[in-house]
Amino acid sequence: xxxxxNIGLIGFGTIGSGVVATLNQNIHLLEGxxxxxxxxxxxxxxxxxxxxxxxxxPQILSTNVDDILEDDEIDIVIELVGGYQPALSFILKAxxxxxxxxxxxxxxxxxxxxxxxxxxxxxxxxxxxxxxVGGGIxxxxxxxxxxxxxxxETVYGIINGTANYILTKMADLGLDFDVVLxxxxxxxxxxxxxxxxxxGHDTAQKLxxxxxxxxxxxxxxxxxxxxxxxxxxxxxxxxxxxxxxxxVKLLAIAQLDDGELEIRVxxxxxxxxxxxxxxxxxxxxxxxxxxxxxxxxxxxxxxxxMPTASAVVADCINIIQDMERTVNYGPATSRVKKVKDMxxxxxxxxxxxxASDEPGVLHSISGILSDLNISIESVSQKKSEDEDAVPIFxxxxxxxxxxxxxxxxxxxKLDFVKKETVLIxxx
Amino acid sequence: xxxxxNIGLIGFGTIGSGVVATLNQNIHLLEGxxxxxxxxxxxxxxxxxxxxxxxxxPQILSTNVDDILEDDEIDIVIELVGGYQPALSFILKAxxxxxxxxxxxxxxxxxxxxxxxxxxxxxxxxxxxxxxVGGGIxxxxxxxxxxxxxxxETVYGIINGTANYILTKMADLGLDFDVVLxxxxxxxxxxxxxxxxxxGHDTAQKLxxxxxxxxxxxxxxxxxxxxxxxxxxxxxxxxxxxxxxxxVKLLAIAQLDDGELEIRVxxxxxxxxxxxxxxxxxxxxxxxxxxxxxxxxxxxxxxxxMPTASAVVADCINIIQDMERTVNYGPATSRVKKVKDMxxxxxxxxxxxxASDEPGVLHSISGILSDLNISIESVSQKKSEDEDAVPIFxxxxxxxxxxxxxxxxxxxKLDFVKKETVLIxxx
Numbered sequence: 026x027x028x029x030x031n032i033g034l035i036g037f038g039t040i041g042s043g044v045v046a047t048l049n050q051n052i053h054l055l056e057g058x059x060x061x062x063x064x065x066x067x068x069x070x071x072x073x074x075x076x077x078x079x080x081x082x083p084q085i086l087s088t089n090v091d092d093i094l095e096d097d098e099i100d101i102v103i104e105l106v107g108g109y110q111p112a113l114s115f116i117l118k119a120x121x122x123x124x125x126x127x128x129x130x131x132x133x134x135x136x137x138x139x140x141x142x143x144x145x146x147x148x149x150x151x152x153x154x155x156x157x158v159g160g161g162i163x164x165x166x167x168x169x170x171x172x173x174x175x176x177x178e179t180v181y182g183i184i185n186g187t188a189n190y191i192l193t194k195m196a197d198l199g200l201d202f203d204v205v206l207x208x209x210x211x212x213x214x215x216x217x218x219x220x221x222x223x224x225g226h227d228t229a230q231k232l233x234x235x236x237x238x239x240x241x242x243x244x245x246x247x248x249x250x251x252x253x254x255x256x257x258x259x260x261x262x263x264x265x266x267x268x269x270x271x272x273v274k275l276l277a278i279a280q281l282d283d284g285e286l287e288i289r290v291x292x293x294x295x296x297x298x299x300x301x302x303x304x305x306x307x308x309x310x311x312x313x314x315x316x317x318x319x320x321x322x323x324x325x326x327x328x329x330x331m332p333t334a335s336a337v338v339a340d341c342i343n344i345i346q347d348m349e350r351t352v353n354y355g356p357a358t359s360r361v362k363k364v365k366d367m368x369x370x371x372x373x374x375x376x377x378x379x380a381s382d383e384p385g386v387l388h389s390i391s392g393i394l395s396d397l398n399i400s401i402e403s404v405s406q407k408k409s410e411d412e413d414a415v416p417i418f419x420x421x422x423x424x425x426x427x428x429x430x431x432x433x434x435x436x437x438k439l440d441f442v443k444k445e446t447v448l449i450x451x452x
Numbered sequence: 453x454x455x456x457x458n459i460g461l462i463g464f465g466t467i468g469s470g471v472v473a474t475l476n477q478n479i480h481l482l483e484g485x486x487x488x489x490x491x492x493x494x495x496x497x498x499x500x501x502x503x504x505x506x507x508x509x510p511q512i513l514s515t516n517v518d519d520i521l522e523d524d525e526i527d528i529v530i531e532l533v534g535g536y537q538p539a540l541s542f543i544l545k546a547x548x549x550x551x552x553x554x555x556x557x558x559x560x561x562x563x564x565x566x567x568x569x570x571x572x573x574x575x576x577x578x579x580x581x582x583x584x585v586g587g588g589i590x591x592x593x594x595x596x597x598x599x600x601x602x603x604x605e606t607v608y609g610i611i612n613g614t615a616n617y618i619l620t621k622m623a624d625l626g627l628d629f630d631v632v633l634x635x636x637x638x639x640x641x642x643x644x645x646x647x648x649x650x651x652g653h654d655t656a657q658k659l660x661x662x663x664x665x666x667x668x669x670x671x672x673x674x675x676x677x678x679x680x681x682x683x684x685x686x687x688x689x690x691x692x693x694x695x696x697x698x699x700v701k702l703l704a705i706a707q708l709d710d711g712e713l714e715i716r717v718x719x720x721x722x723x724x725x726x727x728x729x730x731x732x733x734x735x736x737x738x739x740x741x742x743x744x745x746x747x748x749x750x751x752x753x754x755x756x757x758m759p760t761a762s763a764v765v766a767d768c769i770n771i772i773q774d775m776e777r778t779v780n781y782g783p784a785t786s787r788v789k790k791v792k793d794m795x796x797x798x799x800x801x802x803x804x805x806x807a808s809d810e811p812g813v814l815h816s817i818s819g820i821l822s823d824l825n826i827s828i829e830s831v832s833q834k835k836s837e838d839e840d841a842v843p844i845f846x847x848x849x850x851x852x853x854x855x856x857x858x859x860x861x862x863x864x865k866l867d868f869v870k871k872e873t874v875l876i877x878x879x
Contacts, residue, residue, distance in 0.1 A: 047601050047744050057784025058600055155598065161745035163590075163598020170773075171582065171590020173485055174474050174765035300751060303730045310749075317474050318588035318762035321752035322737075324727060325745060335745035338601035346597075347774050357484025 029062040030345050033093030033124075035115055036105030037070035037086075040129060040156075042077040043334030044103060049080055055338070059345045067093050094118045100348070101341055104128040113137055120148045125348070127340040129156035129333055135230035138243050151350065153340035158231040159184055159309050161332030162325035166343070168238050168313070175315025176360060177239035181452070182277040184231045186307035186328045187215045187222035188254050192273055192292075193305040196266070199259045214307060224253035225275060225290040232277035235311070236288055240281060241359030244288055250367040252291040256447050261377055264418045265294050265449075268405065269375070272302045273449060284362035287370055294375055294451045301452075368427035373402070373451040376419040378436060379444035386441050387417065393435050394421070397428040414443040420451070456489040457772050460520030460551075462542055463532030464497035464513075467556060467583070469504040470761030471530060476507055482765070486772045494520050521545045527775070528768055531555040540564055547575045552775070554767040556583035556760055562657035565670050578777065580767035585658040586611055586736050588759030589752035593770065595665050595740070602742025603787060604666035608879070609704040611658045613734035613755045614642045614649035615681050619700055619719075620732040623693070626686045641734060651680035652702060652717040659704035662738070663715055667708060668786030671715055677794040679718040683874050688804055691845050692721050692876075695832065696802070699729045700876060711789035714797055721802055721878045728879075795854035800829070800878040803846040805863060806871035813868050814844065820862050821848070824855040841870040847878070 034041055048055070048065055056063055066085060073086040093099055094115065102119040104126060106112040112133050119126050121144070128134070134141065134157055145152045155165050159182075168177070183189050187209060194205045206223070209215035221227050229251045237243050254275050265271045276293040279286060295302045300322050304310040309327025314320045326332035380386045387404065394401060405418045421429070429448065437445055461468055475482070475492055482490055493512060500513040520526055521542065529546040531553060533539040539560050546553050548571070555561070561568065561584055572579045582592050586609075595604070610616050614636060621632045633650070636642035648654050656678045664670050681702050692698045703720040706713060722729045727749050731737040736754025741747045753759035807813045814831070821828060832845045848856070856875065864872055 051601060051603060051744070053785075054603060054783060055601065060784070161742075162748055163594035166598050167590035167594050167750075170770055171593050171766050172762070173769040174478060174482065174762045176478060176481060298730075300727070300730055303725075303727055315588075315762065317470075317478070317765070318759050319753050321589055321750070323590075323594075323748070323750055325748035332745050335599070335601045335742065338744070339598050342600040343597055347777050349776070350774055356481060357487070358480075 029064050030059070030101065031064050031066040031099045032101045032103060032341060033067045033069070033096065033099040034065060034103045034105065035069045035090060035093060036107065037068050037073070037077060038105065039330045040333045040337065041068070041070070041105045042079050043330035044105070044337050045077070045079045045081055047331070047334045047338045055342060059342055061345060063345065066099055067096065069093050090115060094122060099124060101125045101127060101344055103337060103341070104130060105337070107132070109133055109136065116141060116152070117144050120144045120150050120152070123148060123150060125150045125344045126152045127337055127344070128152065128154050129337060130154070131157040131227070131230045131234060135233040135246065138237060151344055153343060154234070155340050156333045156336035158234050159311060159323065159325065160327040160329065161335040162309060162311070162323050162327065163339070164311055164323050165238060167323065172313070172315050172318060172321070175317045177313055177315055179280040179314040180235050180239050180277070180311065181301060182228070182232065182235060182309070182311040183274055183301060183304050184277055184309050184311065184327060185222050185228045185275060186309060186326070187219065188228070188275040189304065189309070190214045190307045191223065192254060192257070192275065195257070195259055196262045196272060199263070201259060202255060202257060223255055225251045228275060228277045228290045232279060232288065232290060235277065236279045236286070239279060239313070240286055240361050241356035242286060242361040242364070244286070244364055248364060250289040250291060254292050257292055257449070258447070260416060261375070261447060261449060264377070265375065268403070268418070269294060269420065270297045271295055271451070272297060274301060274304070276452070281360060282365070284360065285365040286361045286363070287365045289367060289370065292449050294449055296452065299452065368425070368430070370426040371423050373423055374421045374429055375449040375451060376421070377447040378417040378419065378442060379414045379446070380417055381413060381441040381443060382415045383441060389439065390417070390436060394432055397432045399424040399428055399432060456491050457486070457528065458491050458493040458526045459528045459530060459768060460494045460496070460523065460526040461492060461530045461532065462496045462517060462520060463534065464495050464500070464504060465532065466757045467760045467764065468495070468497070468532045469506050470757035471532070471764050472504070472506045472508055474758070474761045474765045482769055486769055488772060490772065493526055494523065496520050517542060521549060526551060528552045528554060528771055530764060530768070531557060532764070534559070536560055536563065543568060543579070544571050547571045547577050547579070550575060550577060552577045552771045553579045554764055554771070555579065555581050556764060557581070558584040558654070558657045558661060562660040562673065565664060578771055580770060581661070582767050583760045583763035585661050586738060586750065586752065587754040587756065588762040589736060589738070589750050589754065590766070591738055591750050592665055594750065599740070599742050599745060599748070602744045604740055604742055606707040606741040607662050607666050607704070607738065608728060609655070609659065609662060609736070609738040610701055610728060610731045611704055611736050611738065611754060612649050612655045612702060613736060614646065615655070615702040616731065616736070617641045617734045618650065619681060619684070619702065622684070622686055623689045623699060626690070628686060629682060629684060650682055652678045655702060655704045655717045659706060659715065659717060662704065663706045663713070666706060666740070667713055667788050668783035669713060669788040669791070671713070671791055675791060677716040677718060681719050684719055684876070685874070687843060688802070688874060688876060691804070692802065695830070695845070696721060696847065697724045698722055698878070699724060701728060701731070703879070708787060709792070711787065712792040713788045713790070714792045716794060716797065719876050721876055723879065726879065795852070795857070797853040798850050800850055801848045801856055802876040802878060803848070804874040805844040805846065805869060806841045806873070807844055808840060808868040808870060809842045810868060816866065817844070817863060821859055824859045826851040826855055826859060
């Protein structure tokens, strides 16, 4: 074991502390695998005084990022600063200085993908980001390598732990979104500003990365449908379970249909016998279909200090095992001819319409749907404690998104409709 | 794309044909990824006349294995002959001649592991065998690389599609083992001689490979408990579902407990809310717990022409992407101090005792169990159509395997016990 690989860590927050803890705990395992000495040479953070609860030599702490970026002895830079800047500058400078980069920064990758990859390519370095999607789950490497013989046809992901935790608890306890969100915040499973997670943006960023690796195409978040879980109620979940034998999950969906890519994020009714329906609490899973292998699923903890650190350290090992390797990400060419407009997506829809309990309501609504070529598979009207309004639960046959959206506009403006209609797509 | 990588395929059976079909179908995808020309230069089989239903240049077919093993231009040899010999000789000769090897041959690896790995190491070549466990599921590479930062603590696998198909159909349809086996044979899901699959030997061979990669230790099949599913009846499955909210699965289990490795294959009662309980039909899944990442699960098709071909071709790509890489398999050192003797394993047990319907039976049995320090968690005696004998269903608290086996011996010899008692361990 003559050769030493030096690592520099930028960002000594939760994940950074997890990386240090993992290296402390399993360094002999790692060094045995790569047959080199692995040395965490420097940690840079603005705060180098707070105790992170992990053992660290104070000598390696610095507040000056150039102590890593300009240290010729450092081979691998781990970026765990997060956000767009200065993380982007750090990564680009590291690569320009010939350093391989490991990052968990999904937001940055989803936004600056091409710039980062071009820079890696120009400088002959690798950038690994297993931790950016699905946390500790080995996901991107299997997609790139273990499934390398496949054209990927379908990707369905439960890739936001916060949203999945909230939906699971709503289902288990019959509680409202707001109540569960507050509990999740207390438990540390949701941020104080939960928008990013519960509105689907985090899921969308991860889906952008999955789409690049699966289909060789980069699609900006603004170009696809992203919808969160804030309007789901226990009523929806109960109806889904009792009448449709399904559960509500926030799904990232990307699938190729005759050269057209469908890409979207929204709450989805997943049949109980689909493996994704059993992915609960903060767990994540990605279900993929390849043209050779058929369906595969990867499951595990999608966030958290140690699971994420597991992926970050695995990336380091991956790089160390082959420091000379050329960069390869996803398909070299894309089979995607165009991204399908959301208006042309077809699926079945669950609708919960809240209307006054008066004659003719169902007749009017069914007429509107029929005029837009939407046929109803089932309808159920329940008694409500609220005597002014009753929920009408409907499931449609396959219909066109454009038509459903048009129907929603008309229905929501009807006098007897008392609340905005809730719509959930079926898988 | 100047450089060409030449592949030789030995064994043009089902999987071999799948490999050819995959290369035909996705060669541009593969070449784009590795940025080299990938050429299937030679296929060797004793039978080179039967039409396999895949397009192949007749010029590359040969019956002489040395057309591959002694061709200096061939970089990678795919061994799909199966069995011990001549497969072992082919692999060893290929490696001695400097060729990398890809194989799906779990039996060979489970038996001749050390000899094969030593030979690979001496000759500086890689041997990849992703297809040997879990068919198309990316499993061994994620275990080696994506989870490289982890000490693996637990491995639970459903890794035999035939057994899982039979158990699933028995549960779904309430049919006897023999009936479902016959149907599985007609469907091509079970061999004419199904012993290898239904008695757990195939599962055991795969578990040997998983244990090497997870725990760095090779354990021969003769050294651990291997038990199949032939004695499971619909009664057991029904009781498990209704009273224990569990399903019966043939599990491969390997877990490290304070330096002692528990390794065993047997039917197991898996709680319905465990993800493995939802792995049905011919699908496989492996659930692992790492000390950093926590639990992860990989799921997909564990057998079949195309899924297996997917893994074989992925191994080729993996080798091509880095032809200079040093060989690395699993932990360099093992944390296993000893393999735990089955008699010292502790778990809960389900027992189905078939006894005459006469006074004192339960009193006798509970006395025997009590004397052996086995306490009963629940007991249930059902009416039977067979008036001579009734099934008594029991679930014990945690007990020692040695004591349970002793109790079985005594109980099975009692005059009023009419059939051998069925015992299933709880997960």
